[in-house]
Amino acid sequence: MLRMRAWQVHAVVMAVLAFVAVYFQAYILSRSSSGWLHVDLVTIYVVYVSIEHLLFGAIVRIFFVAALMHMFSGAPDGFYLMYYLLALVISNLVAKVIALHKLSSQILVFSAIFLLKFVLIYGSLNKVHRVPELMTFVLKIAPSLIVTTVASVPLFGILSRLDGLFDATARRDHRQDLVES
């Protein structure tokens, strides 16, 4: 019988979570006209993966999510890869300086990374000379930014607990391997 190791199951679960986050965002959240429902689940996922997972795994997942997002979006080519790479680097650098388990620091870092997306979009609109008035743009993005930052804290906790489950399973796998050998 095929027996999957804990890390393999973990990889599959994280891939499925990425799919669900992107599809939920595209099919349900983005179809709402209210900005207060525009929770950027995918960025929360990317920031979590960047901070909590090993670098190589995080890079693979980020490429995967960026391809998935680009498939749905009218954003210019490479936009999501650029943004998620920057999110990965910034969150890793910040995690080395600030203890990200404190609520205040979490909120600060998350909001900065979410704001970065809008800054990059503003820059890309500027490139095609379609830059909107700054105030209009800020008012437009504010609900999404606030609601994503607020939602990121509990979602970060849920993802962390999910990872904890796999850590426990991995330890059990390891013990079983020792017994068998």
Add this chain to the structure above:
Amino acid sequence: MLVFRRYGFALLILCAIVFPFAFYSSDVSTRRDLSFLEKVVYTLSRPVEFSFNLVTHQARELVDSYVDLRGAREEADRLEEENAQLSVRMQMLKEVERENERLHKLLNFVRQVNLKFVSGHVHSADPSFLYKSIRMNRGESDGVLPGMAVVAADGAVGVVMRTLGTYSDVLLLTDPNSNLDVIVARNRRRGMLEGSAGQGMLFKYADRGSRVIVGDEIVTSGLTGPFPRGIVVGKVTKIRVEPDGVSQLIEVEPAVNFAEVSEALILLRSSREVDVIRRLGGVDWMKKLVESVPSRSGG
């Protein structure tokens, strides 16, 4: 692997610095075709897509049927009355149509060809929340090609941006990268309608001396782009004079509520310019040209 562990993060920092420079200094736009990696990811995601399609479609049907049942009796009465009025109007319009045909013959007007279309459901929207596109359940297999116009019952929706087997992505008119050749319905003055990062659109490059007033209806010109003439696009809601005192900023509210569009028609008539290029240069030449154009255009 050891090298990656030691220098991986430093390399990543380098990439994160170089990438934005490359991105902002080049003329990249959205490709019409998906890359190999994206196609692989899309194939892997098909089961999830299928479940989401099923669940969201069923949920929408459920909500719609509940909404439909509420006040169905009153609506039936109202529709009956409206039906009677429309029957009379139709008889009158038949006479107008006959008269119109006679006048067209007299003036040697070229008769507009009948439009062919496919109807489709809207499944999802752009997850970036700022770029504006929707995904419809009609694709290459239904004869849909990039550049075709999409309209809903209330007016113009957008232009097909990319297609795959069974779906197509439509760039909405409100997307910051969208352009459309339009006219003011009241005085036939021509201009360009651009999407913006807000909810509305901007009417720009109006003819000199154009007098546009709040409430003016904006319709497609039919001169360039895939839309036939006279399709409602929106209404002028605000006019502001720019600080230079010469140009004016005209805001247009779309006729279609894009958040509520669940069905739309794709007109199986591509852009006139694209047709000419296809006839003269062939498909390969056109593909190269389309890939080299920096901005996506709806008009």
